[in-house]
Amino acid sequence: MKKKTLVTFQPYVWLLPSVILMVSMILIPIISVFKISFSDVGRSGVVKGLNGIQNYLDVFAEPTFWHTLQNTIIWTVVVVGVSTVFGFVLAMVLNQEFRGRKFVRAVVIFPWATALIIQSVIWKYIINADYGSLNVFLKKIGLIDAFVNWTKTAGSMFAWECWVGIFVTFPFVTFCVLSGLQSIDTALYESASVDGASFWQKLFKITLPLVAPSLTVSTVLNIIYVFNSFPIVWTISKGAPADQTHTLVTYLYKLSFTDGKGGHAAAVSVIGFVILAVCASIYMILSLRGEEES
Amino acid sequence: MKKKILSVLLAAAMVASLAVGCGKSGGGGESSDGDGVKLDVIISQYGNYTQDWWTEFEKTFEEANKDIDLNIEIVSWNDIYSVVNTRISSNEQPDILNISGFADYVADDLLMPAEDYVSSELKDNFIPSFWESNDMDGTVWALPILASCRSLFCNMDLLNEAGITNPPATWDEVLAACKAVKDKFGADIVPWGLDISTDEGQAAFSYYTWNFGGGFVDDKGDWALNSKENVEAVEYIKTLIDSGYCNSAPFTDTRYPLQDAFSAGTLAMMIGPMNMVAADSTVNYVAADLPGEKTALGVCDQLMVFKDDEAGDARTEAITKFFDAFYECETYSDYMVYEGFLPATQDASDNLAANAENYKVGGSDATGSSDYFKTFCAVLPNCKFYPMQKAEWMDVRNGVIDVEQQVCNGTMGAQEALDQLQETVAK
Numbered sequence: 001m002k003k004k005t006l007v008t009f010q011p012y013v014w015l016l017p018s019v020i021l022m023v024s025m026i027l028i029p030i031i032s033v034f035k036i037s038f039s040d041v042g043r044s045g046v047v048k049g050l051n052g053i054q055n056y057l058d059v060f061a062e063p064t065f066w067h068t069l070q071n072t073i074i075w076t077v078v079v080v081g082v083s084t085v086f087g088f089v090l091a092m093v094l095n096q097e098f099r100g101r102k103f104v105r106a107v108v109i110f111p112w113a114t115a116l117i118i119q120s121v122i123w124k125y126i127i128n129a130d131y132g133s134l135n136v137f138l139k140k141i142g143l144i145d146a147f148v149n150w151t152k153t154a155g156s157m158f159a160w161e162c163w164v165g166i167f168v169t170f171p172f173v174t175f176c177v178l179s180g181l182q183s184i185d186t187a188l189y190e191s192a193s194v195d196g197a198s199f200w201q202k203l204f205k206i207t208l209p210l211v212a213p214s215l216t217v218s219t220v221l222n223i224i225y226v227f228n229s230f231p232i233v234w235t236i237s238k239g240a241p242a243d244q245t246h247t248l249v250t251y252l253y254k255l256s257f258t259d260g261k262g263g264h265a266a267a268v269s270v271i272g273f274v275i276l277a278v279c280a281s282i283y284m285i286l287s288l289r290g291e292e293e294s
Numbered sequence: 295m296k297k298k299i300l301s302v303l304l305a306a307a308m309v310a311s312l313a314v315g316c317g318k319s320g321g322g323g324e325s326s327d328g329d330g331v332k333l334d335v336i337i338s339q340y341g342n343y344t345q346d347w348w349t350e351f352e353k354t355f356e357e358a359n360k361d362i363d364l365n366i367e368i369v370s371w372n373d374i375y376s377v378v379n380t381r382i383s384s385n386e387q388p389d390i391l392n393i394s395g396f397a398d399y400v401a402d403d404l405l406m407p408a409e410d411y412v413s414s415e416l417k418d419n420f421i422p423s424f425w426e427s428n429d430m431d432g433t434v435w436a437l438p439i440l441a442s443c444r445s446l447f448c449n450m451d452l453l454n455e456a457g458i459t460n461p462p463a464t465w466d467e468v469l470a471a472c473k474a475v476k477d478k479f480g481a482d483i484v485p486w487g488l489d490i491s492t493d494e495g496q497a498a499f500s501y502y503t504w505n506f507g508g509g510f511v512d513d514k515g516d517w518a519l520n521s522k523e524n525v526e527a528v529e530y531i532k533t534l535i536d537s538g539y540c541n542s543a544p545f546t547d548t549r550y551p552l553q554d555a556f557s558a559g560t561l562a563m564m565i566g567p568m569n570m571v572a573a574d575s576t577v578n579y580v581a582a583d584l585p586g587e588k589t590a591l592g593v594c595d596q597l598m599v600f601k602d603d604e605a606g607d608a609r610t611e612a613i614t615k616f617f618d619a620f621y622e623c624e625t626y627s628d629y630m631v632y633e634g635f636l637p638a639t640q641d642a643s644d645n646l647a648a649n650a651e652n653y654k655v656g657g658s659d660a661t662g663s664s665d666y667f668k669t670f671c672a673v674l675p676n677c678k679f680y681p682m683q684k685a686e687w688m689d690v691r692n693g694v695i696d697v698e699q700q701v702c703n704g705t706m707g708a709q710e711a712l713d714q715l716q717e718t719v720a721k
Binding site for chain 1: 378398402404492636689700702703705
């Protein structure tokens with residue numbers, strides 16, 4: 001009887017450290033953020049009591065919030081979308097036999113493996129109009145006569161930030177897809193060729209269905225990373241000019257640590273949480289439905 | 295099944311990822327024990343060697359006061375507000391804090407009046423304008439730790455080569471000088487350095503509005519952000535940018551890269567702190583009055599005392615001893631030369647105007663310059679300060695930066711933007 005009890009509880013004992021870690025590092029902070037979002041928080045961080053949904057009403061009344069939300073959607077869709085397409089194409093190329101393939105594969109991983117903050121600072125200097133290396137290079141090869149201000153408008157600033165996002169994200173997609181491609185049996189392609197299938201038919205009927213699990217994993221993880229990405233936007237623009245290049249994460253950071261509005265920051269955090277929860281639910285429903293159908 | 299587990303894991307990771315980073319740590323702190331008093335002090339990092347000076351001070355102070363355990367923590371300016379707020383929210387506030395701005399802490403009932411911790415001799419020794427700048431509703435809540443003032447820095451070699459013989463004294467002369475520099479050097483030299491970033495855009499607002507005759511408040515001390523002088527000043531900033539006279543990224547360039555550019559000789563003019571030119575710079579420069587009304591911005595950081603309901607008289611006595619030791623003329627003069635700032639006490643001002651050569655600059659064998667202190671200490675009493683003692687200051691600070699960026703970005707007119715800000719602040 002004693003032995004049976006031990007066997008029954010043993011898995012839970014092994015799980016306990018992980019559970020404690022998740023509760024203390026994830027669950028309690030989440031509950032805390034929810035509570036703060038319904039609280040009146042002083043500029044110095046003092047919680048003065050509950051204030052209902054006032055923080056949410058204040059946030060919704062702020063035009064900057066809606067612009068930031070729009071930016072966040074554009075940022076996530078563009079960075080994840082372009083990275084996925086570009087990463088997929090590159091994976092197809094790197095899956096071919098050619099001289100120097102190992103070297104190219106090693107080089108491609110660099111943008112992803114380097115710390116985001118370093119990438120962001122480097123790109124900030126590259127595109128600087130007064131001393132940036134992009135202008136110097138273009139002038140040296142004669143493409144421009146005078147230095148160009150690449151970030152003159154909020155739109156151009158945000159476009160550059162999206163580019164940096166894509167630059168640091170696509171290698172992850174490439175390697176996820178590459179691992180999927182390498183697991184496909186070449187006999188499938190040989191049979192399809194014998195049957196007269198074109199490149200596009202092989203792509204849509206063989207390659208895509210078989211790398212779909214890898215693509216799904218990379219897309220979902222990238223949505224999380226990119227939606228929550230902080231260093232790129234904060235390092236390059238800090239949301240400037242006039243808060244027009246913020247994403248939700250940089251906006252809530254500014255609200256909390258620059259403006260001293262902890263309650264508003266928590267409300268924005270909860271809103272972002274809800275958006276990701278909705279995305280996750282849709283993904284789960286589609287994924288489980290797909291499994292049932294198959 | 296495998297796929298189902300993977301789906302659930304990915305979904306859970308997605309949901310949990312956003313909110314995790316926003317929690318606050320818990321904990322508690324005490325400032326005294328049974329045998330003596332422990333004082334937690336947070337000091338802002340003013341330079342690369344701030345830690346060294348305070349380590350030495352801590353050692354000397356503890357030797358002289360065996361019953362006081364001084365625990366000094368140096369925190370960089372980038373982190374200090376979040377560090378302090380996090381500590382406050384977890385009830386671990388320091389006993390003494392060196393920071394810029396105290397109104398928020400007063401509003402949240404966290405501070406003790408600093409005037410309760412200084413002797414009458416020390417109080418009389420503070421330069422009156424500094425002492426009064428920390429007065430809020432008749433109570434002095436913080437002590438001025440150091441000050442600096444801002445001047446117009448001109449690279450005279452560049453200006454002379456462009457045909458300008460003197461630093462510009464009016465705003466029209468600034469435009470003329472910028473045009474001359476641009477015509478002479480083209481894209482190789484930036485005529486005018488401008489920082490309207492979230493880092494210090496409020497400083498730019500004060501340089502221009504004060505010297506166009508406006509400012510943050512009117513004569514009665516009420517907010518007057520949408521005055522016609524302020525509108526004119528903000529429109530002038532836009533003119534500087536639109537004319538191509540400024541650095542290309544004034545929305546994100548902080549003053550530090552601008553100072554580097556000035557020290558390297560690639561920027562002709564900028565308004566900056568008196569110690570902004572790098573020690574190894576060979577630029578032939580002049581630090582002149584600001585154009586227009588010639589009103590300089592004085593920046594004064596503070597020391598403040600946090601409440602501790604459980605502490606007794608021993609803590610009060612220890613804090614008083616700390617202030618007496620720090621503001622002692624020799625010690626305080628040494629710190630001012632070490633960090634390159636101006637003193638807020640009268641005896642240290644007099645001492646440094648005559649004997650700055652007796653003290654070392656932090657991290658080097660160079661000594662202070664009496665002429666330097668004589669010149670800038672004389673300017674200091676006439677400087678204007680930010681209205682930090684007003685409860686709405688942080689909203690105004692962020693608001694004026696937003697106004698500058700919106701106007702200069704062309705998304706809103708100066709009058710409309712300032713009217714909106716005035717309306718928001720006056721609510």
